[in-house]
Amino acid sequence: MSKILEISSASVGYDDELILRDVNFVISDFDFVGVIGPNGGGKTTLLKLILGELKPQKGTIEYLELNSNETLFGYLPQVVSIDKKFPISVLEVVLSGLLGRNGIGGRYSTQDKRMALDLLDRMGIKNLKDKVIGELSGGQMQRVFLSRALVSHPRLLILDEPNTFVDNKFEKELYELLKELNKEMAIIMVSHDLGTITSHVKTIACVNRHLHYHPSNLITTEQLAAYDCPIQIIAHGPVPHTVLTKH
Amino acid sequence: MFSFFSDILQYQFVLNAFWAALLVSVAAGIVGSYIVARRLVFFSGGITHASFGGIGIAYYLGLNPIFGATVFAVITAFGVEALSNKFRVREDSAIGILWSVGMAIGVFFVFLTPGYAPNLMSFLFGSILTVSKQDIYLLLGLDIVMISFFTIFFRPILYLAFDPNFARTQKVPEKLFTYILKAFLAMTIVLSIRLVGIILLISLLTIPPTIANLFTKKFKNIIYTSIIVGFIGSLVGLLISYGLNVPSGATIILSLVFIFLVARFFRFIKEKINNNQYKL
Numbered sequence: 312m313s314k315i316l317e318i319s320s321a322s323v324g325y326d327d328e329l330i331l332r333d334v335n336f337v338i339s340d341f342d343f344v345g346v347i348g349p350n351g352g353g354k355t356t357l358l359k360l361i362l363g364e365l366k367p368q369k370g371t372i373e374y375l376e377l378n379s380n381e382t383l384f385g386y387l388p389q390v391v392s393i394d395k396k397f398p399i400s401v402l403e404v405v406l407s408g409l410l411g412r413n414g415i416g417g418r419y420s421t422q423d424k425r426m427a428l429d430l431l432d433r434m435g436i437k438n439l440k441d442k443v444i445g446e447l448s449g450g451q452m453q454r455v456f457l458s459r460a461l462v463s464h465p466r467l468l469i470l471d472e473p474n475t476f477v478d479n480k481f482e483k484e485l486y487e488l489l490k491e492l493n494k495e496m497a498i499i500m501v502s503h504d505l506g507t508i509t510s511h512v513k514t515i516a517c518v519n520r521h522l523h524y525h526p527s528n529l530i531t532t533e534q535l536a537a538y539d540c541p542i543q544i545i546a547h548g549p550v551p552h553t554v555l556t557k558h
Numbered sequence: 559m560f561s562f563f564s565d566i567l568q569y570q571f572v573l574n575a576f577w578a579a580l581l582v583s584v585a586a587g588i589v590g591s592y593i594v595a596r597r598l599v600f601f602s603g604g605i606t607h608a609s610f611g612g613i614g615i616a617y618y619l620g621l622n623p624i625f626g627a628t629v630f631a632v633i634t635a636f637g638v639e640a641l642s643n644k645f646r647v648r649e650d651s652a653i654g655i656l657w658s659v660g661m662a663i664g665v666f667f668v669f670l671t672p673g674y675a676p677n678l679m680s681f682l683f684g685s686i687l688t689v690s691k692q693d694i695y696l697l698l699g700l701d702i703v704m705i706s707f708f709t710i711f712f713r714p715i716l717y718l719a720f721d722p723n724f725a726r727t728q729k730v731p732e733k734l735f736t737y738i739l740k741a742f743l744a745m746t747i748v749l750s751i752r753l754v755g756i757i758l759l760i761s762l763l764t765i766p767p768t769i770a771n772l773f774t775k776k777f778k779n780i781i782y783t784s785i786i787v788g789f790i791g792s793l794v795g796l797l798i799s800y801g802l803n804v805p806s807g808a809t810i811i812l813s814l815v816f817i818f819l820v821a822r823f824f825r826f827i828k829e830k831i832n833n834n835q836y837k838l
Contacts, residue, residue, distance in 0.1 A: 362727050388723050393720070398775050398777045398780055407728065410728035410730065415711060415713070415731070444720075459724070
């Protein structure tokens with residue numbers, strides 16, 4: 312087990328506004344971290360810092376050194392409204408996950424294509440490989456984007472709200488799949504939904520301007536309050552329902 | 559009929575027009591497929607019309623109008639972003655403003671120019687007579703550069719257009735690519751003005767990919783089909799334009815619209831047949 316990345320007393324933000332202060336955070340192989348916190352608390356900023364899109368204004372972030380044929384990250388961005396008419400096929404979308412590894416002028420090998428098709432097969436959507444992405448349902452689309460994140464066999468899989476806009480069936484399958492994948496790679500997952508997160512992740516990071524690392528997947532309301540991490544808690548019962556904190 | 563063709567092929571300007579039609583179809587097919595996929599049609603319309611400002615000023619100063627058009631097209635292509643970022647003007651408003659400011663400057667300077675500007679109509683509606691050898695070489699150069707760029711960087715172009723947030727994580731130099739593609743768009747527009755004119759240019763960019771999209775949904779195939787369809791439409795349009803002595807721009811666009819209607823009809827018939835088979 313080695314450290315994939317280490318953030319040391321990093322402060323990060325945009326131009327004149329710091330979003331996250333003094334973050335210390337380590338992700339090692341086979342970790343499964345759930346990132347929770349209120350909107351605007353800096354969850355996305357943390358991911359941008361990890362992905363290298365934002366540089367820390369103070370402190371450092373260090374990555375594991377890899378061979379040139381290895382990939383550090385697989386990234387599943389938050390569902391944004393994609394252009395449903397955009398002329399790109401499912402297989403092309405999955406293969407785009409290899410762009411960083413193959414270089415912007417690179418070509419795909421037969422092995423790359425086979426890997427992409429195997430992934431689609433694993434997701435149960437191989438028959439859709441030539442479809443235009445916009446013709447797929449929400450759940451199918453998330454499977455494609457997850458395949459895109461996985462096609463480079465990353466050391467760390469980064470998921471930003473993977474369970475928004477998908478049906479319950481896919482959500483269940485997704486968590487089972489993540490459990491399988493966690494045997495091969497570390498996972499960091501941002502979610503609003505603490506209830507589902509705690510039953511699947513190993514550890515929790517509360518992000519609200521600061522980062523509080525909680526080295527267990529069990530967390531109490533008191534601890535959340537201590538971490539200054541007000542979030543919605545969803546309990547699971549026979550009928551799906553939402554329990555709101557007293558206010 | 560044969561004598562008609564052998565007749566017209568004697569003239570240098572007809573040959574120039576033929577080559578211009580071919581070379582413009584390649585550039586317009588590539589750029590058109592891109593702007594249609596990325597929904598940049600209105601943006602492209604803005605660049606096209608704003609370039610008239612450069613033509614007007616060039617006339618007034620006695621310079622090459624294509625040079626003026628290039629300067630204005632490039633300024634507009636980059637000015638929209640600057641205007642919406644630095645001055646907080648909404649992007650579509652910024653396009654609309656630059657669109658009409660360019661046209662206004664053009665009209666202003668054309669009317670200040672002493673004497674009559676005989677080629678002005680040809681800039682608005684296109685004229686095969688004005689295509690020069692120099693235009694052909696410029697078009698050839700643009701085509702070669704664009705074909706090379708799109709061949710080598712097809713994937714990053716496609717992925718950046720589809721999902722810029724993800725492409726960035728794949729180390730695609732977003733800014734550089736966007737600038738290069740904007741420059742290609744501006745150059746294609748400027749060099750197509752001779753053939754179809756400012757007013758009709760946007761159709762030359764958008765109709766071929768729209769026809770292609772009826773039959774294929776792969777970006778690469780849309781580009782190929784657009785080039786072929788654009789060339790057929792331009793050629794038919796040029797012949798009609800020569801035969802009836804009307805501006806080439808109008809006949810080319812009408813030919814393309816006709817091809818679109820025929821293609822849409824075939825598509826409709828094909829869908830009917832497929833549906834009937836399904837019912838049986």
